[in-house]
Amino acid sequence: MVRFTVLASGSKGNSAVVSGGRTRILVDAGLSCRELHRRMRLAGEDPQTLDAIVITHEHQDHINGLAVTARKLGIPVYFTEATHRAWMRWLTPRRQMTYAQWLEQCKRQQAERQAEIDAAAEPACQEDSDQEDPALEAELAAQPAVEPVDAPLPAPRQDPTWLPAVEFFEAGQPFTIGNIDLSPFTIPHDAADPVGFVFSTEGVRLGFATDLGYVTPNVRAQLKRLDLLLLESNHDLEMLRDGPYPWQVKQRVLSRVGHLSNDAAAEFLSNDYDGQAAYVILGHLSESNNLPDLARVAAERALAPRASLLANRLILATQHEPLSSIDF
16 A cells, blocks of 8 residues: 655645555654654554655755654665755854954964974983883782773763764665655755655655745656645745745745745646646645635646546645545
8 A cells, every 4th residue: 555644744844754565754854753753643654664764955844853753763864965964064063263262272273283292302201211120010019900990981972963874865866765666856946955756656656846946847757647746835926925024035935946836836737737646735835925725726726627536636735733644
């Protein structure tokens, strides 16, 4: 059986579970470990059966619970190499230093180098002589033997970037986890190396494309012959323009590396989507700049020419509760 479960979708956290055969994959971990486990159980999924986590990109709403979840379950995490580096930089930001602190560090390093030079120039110690002191040897022989004791080493500081295992993949290069084949593809978003996925297992194809500023020819080519499509429908253009976000954030969302609007998602569904999926799920709806009814109406109008009892059932993913699992 193939199963797809959206645990959360939105700016406060994103995660889904793809199951096929004996393999279960967590796609993104944007909620806390505890919340991810709670939502999986609500959806009838056992967190202990997860085999891996795959990450689309390093933004916090997609990786917030990643490290704790992976450690707790002892499972590998799959990234692109650039996304992994960006995630590590986010967890271990560079320490900022004032000019006075920099001068002090330079003086300290110079003093340490001078001390090393002075130590190297000193003559050999008298204890290095071949002459032995009989009185000293007799004194040492009279002392009772002491068993050496290994001093305990200080506990190492926990590395926030430590994971049980890390596996790298590349966009455009398919790979396999257990019974599930994954085809990652590049998406236009303001992250290090963001990707979408097509998951294939037991003859079922699931498309996953959120967090993209526009639908590129490459994305259109990937989202064909699907049984399920999860597509972003992030914002209503008028609500975003009149909404509470600062102007620079609005510019980012509207840009070619931002998020799909309702109109952009509808345009894809109307002009470039092949209409074959049994389910179309709208995801990543903004709570500040969108309304579920607006997203639904735009998508329904685009899908109207393809109305069918067996295809294009429209579902809206939410931020605060998991969707009912979809089985094939």
